[in-house]
Amino acid sequence: MGKTIAEKIFDVHLVDQPFGGMNVLRLDRVFCHEITTPTAIQDLIARGKDRVFDPDKVKAVIDHVTPAKDTKTAMQGKVLREWARRHGISDFFDIGRNGVCHAIFPEKGFVRPGFVIIMGDSHTCTHGAFGAFAAGVGTTDLEVGILKGVCAFKQPDTLKIEITGTLRPGVFAKDVILEVIRQITVNGATNQVIEFCGPVVDALSMEARMTLSNMAVEAGATSGICRPDAVTVEYLWSFIKDEFPDREAALADFSRFLPDDDAVYAGHKRIDVTDLVPLTTFGYKPDNVKPVSDMAGTPVDQVYIGSCTNGRIEDLRVAAQVIKGKKIADTVRAIVSPATPAVFSRAMEEGLVKIFMDAGFCVTNPTCGACLGMSNGVLASGEVAAATTNRNFNGRMGKGGMVHLMSPATAAATALTGTITNSSLFTDPARTKQSGKTIRSMS
Amino acid sequence: MTIFSGTALCLDRADINTDEIIPARYLTEIEKNVLGPHLMEDLELAGFDPKKDLAGIGVLVTRQNFGCGSSREHAPWALEANGIRVVIAESFARIFHQNMFNCGMLAITLAPADIDRIFQAAGTASLHIFADVDKGEITVTAGPETWTLPFSLTGFEKALVQAGGWVEYADQNY
Numbered sequence: 001m002g003k004t005i006a007e008k009i010f011d012v013h014l015v016d017q018p019f020g021g022m023n024v025l026r027l028d029r030v031f032c033h034e035i036t037t038p039t040a041i042q043d044l045i046a047r048g049k050d051r052v053f054d055p056d057k058v059k060a061v062i063d064h065v066t067p068a069k070d071t072k073t074a075m076q077g078k079v080l081r082e083w084a085r086r087h088g089i090s091d092f093f094d095i096g097r098n099g100v101c102h103a104i105f106p107e108k109g110f111v112r113p114g115f116v117i118i119m120g121d122s123h124t125c126t127h128g129a130f131g132a133f134a135a136g137v138g139t140t141d142l143e144v145g146i147l148k149g150v151c152a153f154k155q156p157d158t159l160k161i162e163i164t165g166t167l168r169p170g171v172f173a174k175d176v177i178l179e180v181i182r183q184i185t186v187n188g189a190t191n192q193v194i195e196f197c198g199p200v201v202d203a204l205s206m207e208a209r210m211t212l213s214n215m216a217v218e219a220g221a222t223s224g225i226c227r228p229d230a231v232t233v234e235y236l237w238s239f240i241k242d243e244f245p246d247r248e249a250a251l252a253d254f255s256r257f258l259p260d261d262d263a264v265y266a267g268h269k270r271i272d273v274t275d276l277v278p279l280t281t282f283g284y285k286p287d288n289v290k291p292v293s294d295m296a297g298t299p300v301d302q303v304y305i306g307s308c309t310n311g312r313i314e315d316l317r318v319a320a321q322v323i324k325g326k327k328i329a330d331t332v333r334a335i336v337s338p339a340t341p342a343v344f345s346r347a348m349e350e351g352l353v354k355i356f357m358d359a360g361f362c363v364t365n366p367t368c369g370a371c372l373g374m375s376n377g378v379l380a381s382g383e384v385a386a387a388t389t390n391r392n393f394n395g396r397m398g399k400g401g402m403v404h405l406m407s408p409a410t411a412a413a414t415a416l417t418g419t420i421t422n423s424s425l426f427t428d429p430a431r432t433k434q435s436g437k438t439i440r441s442m443s
Numbered sequence: 444m445t446i447f448s449g450t451a452l453c454l455d456r457a458d459i460n461t462d463e464i465i466p467a468r469y470l471t472e473i474e475k476n477v478l479g480p481h482l483m484e485d486l487e488l489a490g491f492d493p494k495k496d497l498a499g500i501g502v503l504v505t506r507q508n509f510g511c512g513s514s515r516e517h518a519p520w521a522l523e524a525n526g527i528r529v530v531i532a533e534s535f536a537r538i539f540h541q542n543m544f545n546c547g548m549l550a551i552t553l554a555p556a557d558i559d560r561i562f563q564a565a566g567t568a569s570l571h572i573f574a575d576v577d578k579g580e581i582t583v584t585a586g587p588e589t590w591t592l593p594f595s596l597t598g599f600e601k602a603l604v605q606a607g608g609w610v611e612y613a614d615q616n617y
Contacts, residue, residue, distance in 0.1 A: 017617060019598025024617065035470050036515065042473060049614065065471070072471040109497070121536060122514040138516035138542035144613040152541075152599065152609070186458055187508040191537050220511065222537055285458060372467040372513075393512060394464040395485050 001261025005225050006156035009055035009133045013116045024152045030145040032060040033101050036120030038079035042145035052087040053149035060084050060168035061093040063101050064368045069375045099366040100342040101339025109239030113228035113254040117153050125216040129209035131228030156193045157266035163200035163275030165205050170426025173208035174407035177215040178279040182289035190220030206235040207312045214309045215390050218286040228254040235277040280406040284394040295420045301383040303334040303415040307371045310388035311339030313346050316410040319354040322412035322423045328360040329418030335377045337364045375396045388412040447549050450503015453565040454506045458514035464516035465521040479524030502572045504561050510539025511514040519546050533558050545609040551594045584597045
């Protein structure tokens with residue numbers, strides 16, 4: 001019987017199967033941030049077990065609230081910083097070098113196909129874009145990961161999601177994942193691993209694949225895995241060039257983890273995205289999804305471009321393309337938060353920061369801040385945000401606030417009008433058909 | 444014998460997420476007990492008043508996909524700080540479910556019809572639930588009526604509840 005990617009990864013990491021059913025896996029990476037790790041550190045100290053299984057496999061960053069906004073968040077940073085120093089964790093990213101965890105860790109080359117990775121953060125599934133099994137866990141799992149380098153998982157039943165067709169201009173990976181979640185719902189993949197495949201996924205960049213994998217958890221999935229291929233190898237090449245004679249050898253090695261033709265899946269869904277249009281959310285659940293055109297005209301108070309979903313350089317390039325030479329509406333405030341210092345620097349070199357600033361955007365340092373309503377752009381009660389983030393729960397960006405999730409292109413277009421708007425990059429086929437000629441949507 | 448029991452509160456909505464259980468603004472707390480007074484303060488549910496309704500509660504009964512969203516273990520901690528160590532639902536989000544057992548707490552999955560029956564009884568009388576982990580059975584008492592329902596835990600889940608959590612178990616075994 002053939003195996004899925006997750007099953008192959010489990011096979012080479014299996015330490016124990018206590019009581020059957022559970023798989024204790026050896027961890028290649030434990031990622032840490034300052035919100036969920038300090039409580040694990042305090043608990044380890046209290047138990048007299050302040051140890052780290054392998055400081056080279058543990059990577060840490062301060063990203064959720066940075067710069068610290070008050071004495072409590074300063075203390076969270078201090079606990080993490082002192083712990084990293086005490087245990088010789090050399091890959092610790094403090095202010096000035098820090099970025100959103102799921103953007104900076106891949107960018108530093110810490111993720112490889114076939115890895116098992118945990119972090120005390122639900123969007124850890126992002127790293128599945130590299131063909132890794134990466135899962136968000138709670139503080140106790142994180143604590144055991146830090147101490148022993150293991151974590152327990154159920155059998156990785158896999159839902160295969162095949163994306164076929166061709167994406168229209170102006171429709172992005174964010175729209176694809178919103179469509180996936182709309183179709184399978186917020187618990188459609190609970191306790192399952194999603195394997196994303198098909199020609200559309202094959203054609204996506206690593207950054208776009210990260211957007212796709214990032215939101216797998218919004219459908220309940222443990223991890224969202226893309227098949228490692230030449231695109232993966234190219235992204236990683238500068239980090240792995242000493243390990244392999246050439247790219248072909250790296251690809252051959254990573255291909256160990258590709259699913260067998262006769263792999264057994266818990267489910268198989270094929271989604272043709274040829275007719276897909278830009279999407280946004282309308283309620284308080286990530287599966288409350290509608291075409292942007294159905295929501296057009298909805299006023300927003302704040303536009304936010306950033307986060308582990310859509311704060312990478314390709315996202316900023318698309319947003320800048322939409323707003324170049326234009327101004328945001330008087331009724332809206334707009335924030336862009338490049339996800340890492342490297343993204344920020346690149347955005348400056350390419351002139352994107354100037355485009356944002358000229359349009360009236362506030363450009364912040366890299367941080368998760370506003371996405372979960374902790375800092376750098378929290379909403380007031382009754383306010384509405386258009387955001388490139390991943391979660392639209394009630395009050396997520398601030399108590400009493402509403403969030404509409406969307407792609408960077410749509411968010412940028414929305415900043416220009418102050419209401420939910422399709423970007424100029426998208427040509428509405430319905431309107432084209434009616435008039436017999438191409439009409440650019442308003443922006 | 445591993446027993447959990449308490450007065451139960453029914454929350455009639457699917458997909459109650461961890462932001463609703465404990466909002467992100469309290470994630471800057473390092474002390475678990477500080478979370479207690481903020482449990483479910485953002486949960487908007489007709490007739491639900493967290494300050495009043497959570498007092499004296501030991502068990503929650505709810506619908507599908509409880510605990511979806513963030514990985515924050517602050518959610519079970521906030522429950523525990525209020526004396527709630529059992530959640531019974533039609534289904535759970537994976538991370539929340541694992542977090543409960545990792546903390547030595549109990550997450551019980553029951554069929555929708557069984558949950559319906561508890562909800563109906565809760566409408567008419569105060570509800571008490573007694574869970575016996577070794578027997579794999581809960582006893583529901585609503586006014587004069589009492590009935591039992593079987594539930595199943597994996598061997599691993601049972602071991603975590605009995606060991607008082609995953610840290611000690613893992614440190615002894617790996």
